[in-house]
Amino acid sequence: MRNRLFATRRVHIALLTIAAGAVFTSSACHSSGAADSAAADSSPDKPAVSVQTVRPQRGAIAQPVRAYGIVAASASNVTTINLPYIARVVQIRVQPGQTVTRGTPLVAVQADPAAVLAATQAKSAVTLAQGELARTQSLFDKGLATQSQLAAARKSADDARQTLAAQNQSGVxxxxxIVTAPFDGVVLQLSVAQGDQVQAGAAILQLTGGAGNDMRSNxxxxxxxxxxxxxxxxxTVTLHGLSATLAKKAIDGRVVLVGASIDPQSQLVDVGANVPLGQSAFIPGTRVNADIATRNxxxxxxxxxxxxxxDKGAYVFQVDAQNKARRVAVAIEVENGDRYGVDGALNQTQALVVSGxxxxEDGMAVRGSGGAPR
Incomplete structure (x- = not known):
C-alpha cells in the first residue's frame, strides 16, 4: 500500500515537470517570435533612387518649321515707274540695287514737243470754250440763241476742261x-538708258518696297x-543667311501668305514673308534659310x-516635400530642339526629375545625385 502511494506521487511529479517544461518552451518560442518581428520592423527602408532635377518653367514656346528661299519681291510688291506721255530720258540718277527713300530723284526726262504742244492747246481750248459759252449765254438771255445752241456751248466748255485736267494729271x-520715288524701296531694274525715247506707258524702271514697311511679301x-x-x-519668321558672312546674322518678320499648292519645280509650298530689311545686309537676291515659329x-x-x-501617354516625375517621386501626366504640344512645350498639372514649386x-515609380523615395535628398 505504501509503495503504491510513492508510485502515484512520482507520476504526479513527472506530469508537473512535463507541464512546466511545456510552459517554458511556449514562452521561449513566443519571446523568440516577438524578437524576430521587432528585428524585421527595425530593418532599413528600401534605398532611395539617385536623381537629378531642375525647376519647371512656364513661358512662350513655339514649334519651329524650317524653310529655305530668297530675298525677292513678289509681283504684288513691285512697282513699275512709267510716264503717260512720250518723253526722252535726259539723266539717270540711280542704278540697279540702290536703296532709295520716298522723294529720291530717279530720272530726269523731257516731254516730247508734241506732248507739250497738246498741253498748251488744251489750255487754249478751255479759254476759247469758256468765252464761247459766255457769248452764247448772253445771246440766249436776249432771245437770240436757242436752247440747243446753249447746251452745245456748255458741252464744249466741259470737254475742254476735262481735256486740260487729263493733261495736267499726266504732268506734261x-x-x-524729275521723276521721284513714290515710296522707300530698292531699284530692281532699269529698262532705259540715257538719251532713250520712251513711249507713253513704257517701263522706265522697277522699284520694290524692300524696306518692308507694308504687308506685302518681300x-x-x-x-x-x-x-x-x-x-x-x-x-514670326527669323531669317538667316546661307553665306558664311551672314550665317550669324538674323532678322525677324511675319508670314503674310501661305500657298495652297505645291510648286512643280521645288516640290515645296511657297510662303511669302514681309521682313523689314531696311539697310540690312539681306539685299535682293540673297539666299536665306528661315525658322517659322508656329503653334506659339x-x-x-x-x-x-x-x-x-x-501606355497611357506621356508623363514626368516631380519630387514632393517628402522627397517622394510623384507621377504627373502631360500632353506634348510642341517640340523645339531639346525642349518640349507641354500641358499638364505640374507644380511649379516641385523639382522636375531629368535623370534617373x-x-x-509613383511614390518612390528619391535623393539628389550628390547624396543629399532633393
Whole structure:
C-alpha cells in the first residue's frame, strides 16, 4: 500500500515537470517570435533612387518649321515707274540695287514737243470754250440763241476742261521733269538708258518696297508640304543667311501668305514673308534659310529628358516635400530642339526629375545625385 502511494506521487511529479517544461518552451518560442518581428520592423527602408532635377518653367514656346528661299519681291510688291506721255530720258540718277527713300530723284526726262504742244492747246481750248459759252449765254438771255445752241456751248466748255485736267494729271510740262520715288524701296531694274525715247506707258524702271514697311511679301520661302498646314499668316519668321558672312546674322518678320499648292519645280509650298530689311545686309537676291515659329503659346517648358512615354501617354516625375517621386501626366504640344512645350498639372514649386526617372515609380523615395535628398 505504501509503495503504491510513492508510485502515484512520482507520476504526479513527472506530469508537473512535463507541464512546466511545456510552459517554458511556449514562452521561449513566443519571446523568440516577438524578437524576430521587432528585428524585421527595425530593418532599413528600401534605398532611395539617385536623381537629378531642375525647376519647371512656364513661358512662350513655339514649334519651329524650317524653310529655305530668297530675298525677292513678289509681283504684288513691285512697282513699275512709267510716264503717260512720250518723253526722252535726259539723266539717270540711280542704278540697279540702290536703296532709295520716298522723294529720291530717279530720272530726269523731257516731254516730247508734241506732248507739250497738246498741253498748251488744251489750255487754249478751255479759254476759247469758256468765252464761247459766255457769248452764247448772253445771246440766249436776249432771245437770240436757242436752247440747243446753249447746251452745245456748255458741252464744249466741259470737254475742254476735262481735256486740260487729263493733261495736267499726266504732268506734261516744257523743260526737264524729275521723276521721284513714290515710296522707300530698292531699284530692281532699269529698262532705259540715257538719251532713250520712251513711249507713253513704257517701263522706265522697277522699284520694290524692300524696306518692308507694308504687308506685302518681300521674301519668298519654301516649306515641306507636311509642314505647310502648321504655317499661318502672322507667324514670326527669323531669317538667316546661307553665306558664311551672314550665317550669324538674323532678322525677324511675319508670314503674310501661305500657298495652297505645291510648286512643280521645288516640290515645296511657297510662303511669302514681309521682313523689314531696311539697310540690312539681306539685299535682293540673297539666299536665306528661315525658322517659322508656329503653334506659339504659353506652356510648361521642360527638357526632353524629363518626359517619359507609356501606355497611357506621356508623363514626368516631380519630387514632393517628402522627397517622394510623384507621377504627373502631360500632353506634348510642341517640340523645339531639346525642349518640349507641354500641358499638364505640374507644380511649379516641385523639382522636375531629368535623370534617373527611368528607375522611378509613383511614390518612390528619391535623393539628389550628390547624396543629399532633393
Amino acid at each position: 510740262a516744257s523743260g526737264n521733269k 521674301v519668298t520661302l519654301g516649306v515641306e508640304p507636311s509642314d505647310a498646314a502648321q504655317v499661318h499668316p502672322g507667324d 503659346g504659353v506652356r510648361w517648358i521642360v527638357p526632353r529628358a524629363a518626359v517619359l512615354k507609356g 526617372n527611368y528607375e522611378l
